[in-house]
Amino acid sequence: GENVEQHPSTLSVQEGDSAVIKCTYSDSASNYFPWYKQELGKRPQLIIDIRSNVGEKKDQRIAVTLNKTAKHFSLHITETQPEDSAVYFCAAVRDNYGQNFVFGPGTRLSVLP
């Protein structure tokens, strides 16, 4: 089955700096890669996603890049703000086959004011 690794496990940045979180996956057939944000005590919520036919996607301060050859994808947050502090999870999904939605172990991001 799919195996998703995520680094770093914790990340601290100064407010206004950029943050990058990287994930690797094992199943070359995975074709959908979402990123979720989970604030303390709350449910995970989607912040951005990308499909395998796209190399990069942006949404305001958030971007995701995908390298299918290397089987890794990254989340980029620019101009970080204190409200970006949360745990971020990546996932790799093999759509149209089992829908086995497997997450990475998460990255705890702290944005220091």
Added chain:
Amino acid sequence: DAGITQSPRYKITETGRQVTLMCHQTWSHSYMFWYRQDLGHGLRLIYYSAAADITDKGEVPDGYVVSRSKTENFPLTLESATRSQTSVYFCASREITEAFFGQGTRLTVV
């Protein structure tokens, strides 16, 4: 209310007891999932379902049973609860892209 809801929100049970966590979604999503969340382990998939009467094991299925007789419901049963099953459980549903999560159930086994 539209959405995905879990019940109960909090549950304390004794070792060896059977407990069922409920999950209900109003979107008629085909896919539903159960995860457990423990410190240091992120979200681990227990079971998932592609449609009514179709279920499959995830990463950590041992000690759990699921059923899906109706599209909107996906209950998770711990047949004989153990302390290692103390965790926060999240249910999720999905159709094409985004998976939507319930608010979670915090289960403590004493």
